[in-house]
Amino acid sequence: MFGEDGLLNELLVERFNYCVYVVLLLIGLYAMIAKNNLIKKLIGMSIFQTAIILFYVSIGVKEGGTIPIYVAEHDPHGHHAEHQAHPEEANATEETEENATTATTLHEEDHGHHGPRSLTDEETSDYANPLPHVLMLTAIVVGVATLGVALALTQRIYRAYGTIEEDAVLAAILAEDASTVIPDVLATKPKRTSSKSRKAKKA
Amino acid sequence: MSENSIALIFVFPLFGAVLCALVGRKSRNLCHPIAVASLAGALWGGIETLRRVIASETNEVSYYFGGWNADAYPRGVGIEFRADYLGALIMLVVVGVAFLVAIYSKLPVAEETPEKEGPFYTLFLLQVTGLAGICLTGDAFNLYVLIEVAALTGYGLIAMGSARAAAATFNYVILGTIGASFYLLGVGYVYMKTGTLNMVGIQEVITANGLADSAAMQVAFVFICLGVLIKMAFFPFHAWLPNAYFHAPTATSSLLAPLVTKVMIYVMIRMTLTVFGVDFSFENTLWTEVIPWLVVIAIVCAATMALAQRDVKKMLTYLIVAEVGYMVGGIWVYNYYGFIGSIFHIISDACMTLCLFLGVGIILRKRRTTHFDGLRGLFRKMPFTMGGFFVGGFSIIGLPPTCGFFSKWYLITGGMLAERWEYMVALMFSTMVMVVLFFRLIERIHLAVTESGENIGHGHGDLALPESETFFDEAHWTMLVPLLLSASVVLVIGIFNQDIVNLIQDFLEPFDLPKGTGR
Numbered sequence: 001m002f003g004e005d006g007l008l009n010e011l012l013v014e015r016f017n018y019c020v021y022v023v024l025l026l027i028g029l030y031a032m033i034a035k036n037n038l039i040k041k042l043i044g045m046s047i048f049q050t051a052i053i054l055f056y057v058s059i060g061v062k063e064g065g066t067i068p069i070y071v072a073e074h075d076p077h078g079h080h081a082e083h084q085a086h087p088e089e090a091n092a093t094e095e096t097e098e099n100a101t102t103a104t105t106l107h108e109e110d111h112g113h114h115g116p117r118s119l120t121d122e123e124t125s126d127y128a129n130p131l132p133h134v135l136m137l138t139a140i141v142v143g144v145a146t147l148g149v150a151l152a153l154t155q156r157i158y159r160a161y162g163t164i165e166e167d168a169v170l171a172a173i174l175a176e177d178a179s180t181v182i183p184d185v186l187a188t189k190p191k192r193t194s195s196k197s198r199k200a201k202k203a
Numbered sequence: 204m205s206e207n208s209i210a211l212i213f214v215f216p217l218f219g220a221v222l223c224a225l226v227g228r229k230s231r232n233l234c235h236p237i238a239v240a241s242l243a244g245a246l247w248g249g250i251e252t253l254r255r256v257i258a259s260e261t262n263e264v265s266y267y268f269g270g271w272n273a274d275a276y277p278r279g280v281g282i283e284f285r286a287d288y289l290g291a292l293i294m295l296v297v298v299g300v301a302f303l304v305a306i307y308s309k310l311p312v313a314e315e316t317p318e319k320e321g322p323f324y325t326l327f328l329l330q331v332t333g334l335a336g337i338c339l340t341g342d343a344f345n346l347y348v349l350i351e352v353a354a355l356t357g358y359g360l361i362a363m364g365s366a367r368a369a370a371a372t373f374n375y376v377i378l379g380t381i382g383a384s385f386y387l388l389g390v391g392y393v394y395m396k397t398g399t400l401n402m403v404g405i406q407e408v409i410t411a412n413g414l415a416d417s418a419a420m421q422v423a424f425v426f427i428c429l430g431v432l433i434k435m436a437f438f439p440f441h442a443w444l445p446n447a448y449f450h451a452p453t454a455t456s457s458l459l460a461p462l463v464t465k466v467m468i469y470v471m472i473r474m475t476l477t478v479f480g481v482d483f484s485f486e487n488t489l490w491t492e493v494i495p496w497l498v499v500i501a502i503v504c505a506a507t508m509a510l511a512q513r514d515v516k517k518m519l520t521y522l523i524v525a526e527v528g529y530m531v532g533g534i535w536v537y538n539y540y541g542f543i544g545s546i547f548h549i550i551s552d553a554c555m556t557l558c559l560f561l562g563v564g565i566i567l568r569k570r571r572t573t574h575f576d577g578l579r580g581l582f583r584k585m586p587f588t589m590g591g592f593f594v595g596g597f598s599i600i601g602l603p604p605t606c607g608f609f610s611k612w613y614l615i616t617g618g619m620l621a622e623r624w625e626y627m628v629a630l631m632f633s634t635m636v637m638v639v640l641f642f643r644l645i646e647r648i649h650l651a652v653t654e655s656g657e658n659i660g661h662g663h664g665d666l667a668l669p670e671s672e673t674f675f676d677e678a679h680w681t682m683l684v685p686l687l688l689s690a691s692v693v694l695v696i697g698i699f700n701q702d703i704v705n706l707i708q709d710f711l712e713p714f715d716l717p718k719g720t721g722r
Binding site: 025029032038041045048049052055056059131132135138139142145146149150152153154156157159160161169173176 | 344347348351355358359362366367369370372373376377380381384387388391394395400
């Protein structure tokens with residue numbers, strides 16, 4: 001269990017990020033469901049969303065990885081020297097192996113071609129996949145917007161009920177419901193007094 | 204123009220929303236015409252898209268925003284919008300419903316949320332953009348973003364009502380965020396295993412690499428389905444829906460009630476059929492065994508709760524929860540006819556729920572309440588409104604020739620052929636409950652009987668009401684025309700159901716679903 005291939009080793013060393021994300025996720029979920037204070041619920045919501053962001057960012061991490069920008073002079077393997085005439089190649093990101101091969105073949109056939117080209121697996125081996133991180137930029141924006149809407153709602157609830165404790169709000173709502181009288185529609189307009197008086201007579 | 208029809212569905216409402224936000228401060232009266240005009244444009248784009256899908260050989264049309272098209276780049280680079288029969292039909296329902304509600308919303312918005320036309324129509328149009336986008340997007344992460352666009356604008360639209368609406372929206376925000384986040388988490392696991400976010404790409408990788416047994420994919424499937432079930436207000440997760448829709452302003456509930464839950468059911472069909480694939484989704488016996496039973500509980504509980512309500516609008520919100528159970532059941536009985544029923548029921552349920560909520564909105568405006576006690580003698584006052592309302596009601600019950608009859612017919616056929624008797628019994632039970640609900644309403648609306656059963660007329664119910672209480676007092680035409688149109692759509696879809704079912708069958712044919720029991 002504690003050895004090189006043990007469960008604990010795997011959980012705490014290799015999969016540490018994923019463990020943290022699960023713990024954060026559960027803390028957030030607990031706060032959202034169990035807390036009574038609306039602001040605490042929202043703090044839970046933020047933790048919950050941050051946990052997912054941590055998860056996505058962990059997917060994209062690569063040990064010793066670098067940002068996917070083509071930098072010929074920092075090339076650790078020297079494979080890129082032959083392509084220096086084509087700096088726009090940097091556009092390309094990781095592709096499937098098939099596409100990469102086809103693109104390279106095309107490139108070798110036509111050296112005058114300056115369009116985007118797929119890099120080979122070897123060339124991209126140091127790149128960290130940027131997509132999960134980019135997706136999380138969107139998710140962060142969504143999270144901020146959700147939090148903003150939720151805070152505005154909390155403010156509105158506080159103005160209306162004078163509290164942000166959920167049970168107090170519920171109690172106020174129940175009291176409001178109990179005091180609501182359903183209007184007798186047939187007696188709302190002066191025209192209809194006749195029916196009302198008839199009803200009264202019968203009673 | 205025609206080859207960009209998919210883009211036009213989004214361009215019109217999106218720029219309409221920007222325009223509303225800009226002119227909304229100065230000239231509030233312009234917002235309503237802008238909303239109606241931009242939705243008319245979107246409707247045209249939607250019809251054009253469906254026409255192109257029918258005309259195309261592969262029965263689907265793709266559109267790449269930003270020109271990242273499939274010829275020059277491999278699949279998965281850039282975001283693809285793909286319209287097949289399923290997506291195009293549901294999208295057309297979304298845009299059509301939104302168009303009718305936009306016409307209808309003129310008076311309710313001016314009266315219930317005075318001086319807020321600008322923000323209201325901005326959110327309204329963004330909501331439609333989000334919902335239509337969910338139906339057409341071919342990218343799993345883009346779907347998440349659009350779900351959140353629809354959700355965030357929905358929160359705003361609901362919270363524009365009373366303080367009660369704000370309190371109800373808070374619960375919706377919490378549950379909605381949990382649901383959408385679970386979906387996002389599931390997409391993360393899918394991306395981990397497949398390396399693509401394109402829906403067709405995911406399906407190709409799953410089949411090519413035999414990922415059906417992968418634990419990570421199973422986790423992804425559970426997270427995605429759980430998230431979608433929360434968002435669609437499936438029974439144990441339904442708590443946010445009744446209060447939010449009940450306290451929302453009339454125009455908001457008329458837009459959200461027919462669409463939001465149905466669009467999420469579309470997402471579930473899309474995920475199970477197109478993304479994960481039939482083998483992956485249904486051969487995992489645990490889900491096909493368990494979900495139909497959960498559906499039974501959902502339908503029975505929601506129908507019973509609807510029966511307990513003393514308010515028409517509240518009752519309808521519980522009916523939505525019951526209808527969600529119908530459609531989820533249609534998917535998970537795992538039968539060809541169940542799927543036809545589910546997809547057709549999305550369309551027909553959107554139309555009939557629209558019809559009922561438009562009717563309720565008119566009652567609320569005239570009577571200031573939707574409580575059962577406030578309904579007396581309505582038929583004599585507003586015969587056309589009540590006629591339209593009851594077409595929707597009969598469709599919910601499932602009386603021919605309304606569309607509700609045919610969709611329920613396919614659902615029951617699916618349940619029978621799949622030998623899920625419990626699902627059939629639940630459907631029958633729910634139908635009985637709805638008969639009780641709507642005939643109780645008819646009685647109250649036609650007769651002048653008080654709560655204690657005392658007849659306040661001369662002894663013959665409505666006919667005996669005094670003259671002063673039966674004067675003709677029909678709704679304003681901007682509200683009446685959308686209601687009557689939606690009622691006629693309910694009838695037209697019912698009468699021409701075979702044409703729509705043919706399209707759905709064309710969509711379902713390649714998936715090779717079992718026509719008998721799949722177990």
